[in-house]
Amino acid sequence: MNLAPFRDPGIAAWLIAEIHAAQKHPWVLMETCGGQTHAILRLGLDQLLPRELELVHGPGCPVCVTPAGLIDQAIALAGCPGVLLATFADMMRVPGSAGTLFEARAAGAEVHMVYSALDALALARRMPKREVVFFAIGFETTAPGSALAVARARREGIRNFSLLMAHVLVPPAMRALLQSPDNRVQGYLAAGHACAILGWEPYEALAAEFGVPIVVTGFEAADLLRGILRLVQMLEAGEARVENAYERVVRREGNTRAQAQMDGVFEVCAREWRGIGLLPDSGLQLRPEWAAWDAQRKFGDLASPSAAASECISGEILQGLKKPPACPAWGGRCTPAHPLGAPMVSGEGACAAYYTYQYIPEEEGPARHALPEGLTR
Amino acid sequence: MSGDKIQLGHGSGGRMMAGLIHDLFKRRFGNPFLDPLDDGALLPGLAPGERLAFATDSFVVDPIFFPGGSIGDLAVNGTVNDLCMCGSRPLWLSAGFILEEGLELADLEGIVGDMAAAAARAGVQIVTGDTKVVERGQADRLFINTSGIGVIAHQVTLGSRHLRPGDRLIVSGTLGDHGIAVLSRRRDLGFTTPLLSDTAPLHELSALLLECCGEALHALRDPTRGGLAATCHEFAQGSGVEIRLEERALPVRREVAAACELLGLDPLYLANEGKLVAAVAGEAADRALQTLRDHPLGREAALIGEVHAGKTGIVAMRSFLGAWRMVDLPAGELLPRIC
Numbered sequence: 001m002n003l004a005p006f007r008d009p010g011i012a013a014w015l016i017a018e019i020h021a022a023q024k025h026p027w028v029l030m031e032t033c034g035g036q037t038h039a040i041l042r043l044g045l046d047q048l049l050p051r052e053l054e055l056v057h058g059p060g061c062p063v064c065v066t067p068a069g070l071i072d073q074a075i076a077l078a079g080c081p082g083v084l085l086a087t088f089a090d091m092m093r094v095p096g097s098a099g100t101l102f103e104a105r106a107a108g109a110e111v112h113m114v115y116s117a118l119d120a121l122a123l124a125r126r127m128p129k130r131e132v133v134f135f136a137i138g139f140e141t142t143a144p145g146s147a148l149a150v151a152r153a154r155r156e157g158i159r160n161f162s163l164l165m166a167h168v169l170v171p172p173a174m175r176a177l178l179q180s181p182d183n184r185v186q187g188y189l190a191a192g193h194a195c196a197i198l199g200w201e202p203y204e205a206l207a208a209e210f211g212v213p214i215v216v217t218g219f220e221a222a223d224l225l226r227g228i229l230r231l232v233q234m235l236e237a238g239e240a241r242v243e244n245a246y247e248r249v250v251r252r253e254g255n256t257r258a259q260a261q262m263d264g265v266f267e268v269c270a271r272e273w274r275g276i277g278l279l280p281d282s283g284l285q286l287r288p289e290w291a292a293w294d295a296q297r298k299f300g301d302l303a304s305p306s307a308a309a310s311e312c313i314s315g316e317i318l319q320g321l322k323k324p325p326a327c328p329a330w331g332g333r334c335t336p337a338h339p340l341g342a343p344m345v346s347g348e349g350a351c352a353a354y355y356t357y358q359y360i361p362e363e364e365g366p367a368r369h370a371l372p373e374g375l376t377r
Numbered sequence: 378m379s380g381d382k383i384q385l386g387h388g389s390g391g392r393m394m395a396g397l398i399h400d401l402f403k404r405r406f407g408n409p410f411l412d413p414l415d416d417g418a419l420l421p422g423l424a425p426g427e428r429l430a431f432a433t434d435s436f437v438v439d440p441i442f443f444p445g446g447s448i449g450d451l452a453v454n455g456t457v458n459d460l461c462m463c464g465s466r467p468l469w470l471s472a473g474f475i476l477e478e479g480l481e482l483a484d485l486e487g488i489v490g491d492m493a494a495a496a497a498r499a500g501v502q503i504v505t506g507d508t509k510v511v512e513r514g515q516a517d518r519l520f521i522n523t524s525g526i527g528v529i530a531h532q533v534t535l536g537s538r539h540l541r542p543g544d545r546l547i548v549s550g551t552l553g554d555h556g557i558a559v560l561s562r563r564r565d566l567g568f569t570t571p572l573l574s575d576t577a578p579l580h581e582l583s584a585l586l587l588e589c590c591g592e593a594l595h596a597l598r599d600p601t602r603g604g605l606a607a608t609c610h611e612f613a614q615g616s617g618v619e620i621r622l623e624e625r626a627l628p629v630r631r632e633v634a635a636a637c638e639l640l641g642l643d644p645l646y647l648a649n650e651g652k653l654v655a656a657v658a659g660e661a662a663d664r665a666l667q668t669l670r671d672h673p674l675g676r677e678a679a680l681i682g683e684v685h686a687g688k689t690g691i692v693a694m695r696s697f698l699g700a701w702r703m704v705d706l707p708a709g710e711l712l713p714r715i716c
Binding site for chain 2: 003007009012013016041042043044045047048221336347355356357358359360361362
């Protein structure tokens with residue numbers, strides 16, 4: 001795939017000018033995916049958009065929404081003799097109620113970083129005497145990989161492999177945000193990669209029921225700007241449809257093979273979201289016939305839940321109610337080196353995105369939000 | 378030489394070690410300072426007004442052979458380049474080897490050959506050395522330490538504390554080639570690239586810059602571990618200045634950009650082993666750039682940024698869209714054992 005056009009400065013500048021031309025009223029837009037949040041801050045798109053267009057950041061950071069109790073469980077498992085915990089690297093530094101996986105590893109727990117569930121399965125294959133537990137986190141994007149790994153484990157008769165299930169689904173979380181009395185978001189950029197799996201039909205019900213436009217959006221400069229432009233155009237026209245601005249990746253019905261893979265292994269369940277609470281039908285768990293590969297059924301609940309006192313306001317951050325710099329701890333007591341909460345740790349967390357990227361040259365402060373050079377309305 | 382693998386006896390101080398020293402190290406590195414094989418090398422003194430530069434570096438790269446070079450190339454070029462970045466002409470190196478029992482002798486011979494060739498290319502002599510062998514499992518094949526001495530005959534003092542507002546930053550070529558070349562050969566990453574490591578001695582580039590800029594050259598640094606981002610932070614903190622980079626000006630090979638895309642890496646943070654970053658007074662920047670581009674190792678040199686008084690210790694970058702962002706330091710264990 002040639003991504004050059006999606007990073008072309010000329011195309012981006014044209015889209016920015018179109019947004020400036022289309023926008024007449026103030027609007028609040030949310031990008032649901034943490035990858036989009038990071039791309040927006042890295043590219044500095046917020047500096048180039050009209051001042052009356054506010055971007056708020058959504059719950060789409062899989063590491064951030066994983067409840068502390070599950071991290072505690074992962075740490076407890078990793079400390080069991082003979083058990084090896086395999087995890088995405090992002091999860092290593094996220095604090096549970098009493099520490100991180102990095103700290104657990106330094107203290108002697110067996111924790112391996114992997115790029116995929118299949119890498120974890122390969123570890124199990126290579127070390128038949130060890131119990132390999134994969135910390136299955138993430139949205140629709142990573143869930144098919146977990147399902148595939150378990151299906152392969154069964155086919156190959158690999159019994160020393162299991163999943164610690166933390167998978168979550170995007171549409172139920174969006175529903176929860178829309179139902180909240182505090183919600184002020186008027187249009188949504190839907191997470192392109194999650195839609196690549198489930199398609200966008202689940203969003204049509206949300207758009208109709210709540211009267212909000214939703215645009216399926218990718219991650220490059222032109223992708224994000226097209227998504228924002230379509231949202232602004234629909235809002236100004238009083239329309240509330242679902243549109244796809246990530247055509248090269250997403251189809252209406254999604255990836256039916258991946259869906260079948262997931263349906264065969266997982267079923268929908270209620271799941272706690274860190275900072276947000278228990279959301280019905282928002283998580284995935286292994287179906288009963290796959291219990292042999294379910295770490296929680298295999299090893300039981302090893303961690304006793306404890307409510308850690310923290311000044312982290314990740315719940316408000318993840319629901320787009322507050323922006324990271326509004327948190328009193330942000331950038332001072334809470335930094336990527338000493339995070340108080342997950343959004344400061346993760347490569348998809350909003351607090352880390354602001355900390356890592358936000359910069360305004362002193363002399364250019366007042367001039368931001370102006371049109372890029374050479375463009376006119 | 379007996380056997381085809383390193384044994385504990387090769388580090389014992391006895392006959393096996395003498396064989397290794399004579400048949401391999403002395404044969405490949407031989408020069409009048411090394412040949413007496415005494416406990417240390419006797420080196421000539423300085424001319425009046427000359428200063429010394431002294432540097433050391435240890436090499437633990439995994440794998441020991443990678444596209445475009447080996448740990449031997451890195452061990453020589455790494456210390457040579459550290460000496461060059463101090464503004465000195467590198468002259469003499471020491472070489473300390475920690476070998477793991479069971480290391481293939483053929484591998485050691487290949488690496489020592491690479492070191493000899495790299496030393497000849499850089500115009501340095503390996504004048505003293507040491508060999509230790511540790512039990513299997515106590516090291517990973519081999520580790521090398523080199524230290525080096527260079528001579529400074531001019532009066533210019535370079536360093537990360539000498540940047541000034543108005544300076545321009547120049548990089549001598551493409552970013553991240555070494556990092557991606559090494560990563561492509563890591564056991565479990567499962568991707569290959571035709572890309573080669575950029576390992577090379579920078580003595581000619583640094584000498585040319587000093588000659589062309591003189592006092593207008595303020596700092597040189599080779600952006601190895603941590604890449605350009607780490608070097609810029611050292612500059613910004615060392616001199617209490619703000620550095621602003623231009624994303625569109627950064628030279629990055631297409632293969633490196635593609636591999637970064639795949640692995641979620643940023644070329645700003647990848648290691649280089651044959652590139653330098655120069656901070657040059659604004660009025661000398663154009664001729665410094667041209668000087669670099671006239672040399673084969675500097676053909677893709679580029680002006681990449683400016684030094685501002687602004688916010689102390691900050692590194693920022695204007696994205697290709699014209700918006701600003703911070704360039705942060707990498708947080709933790711990014712790519713261990715890259716050099």
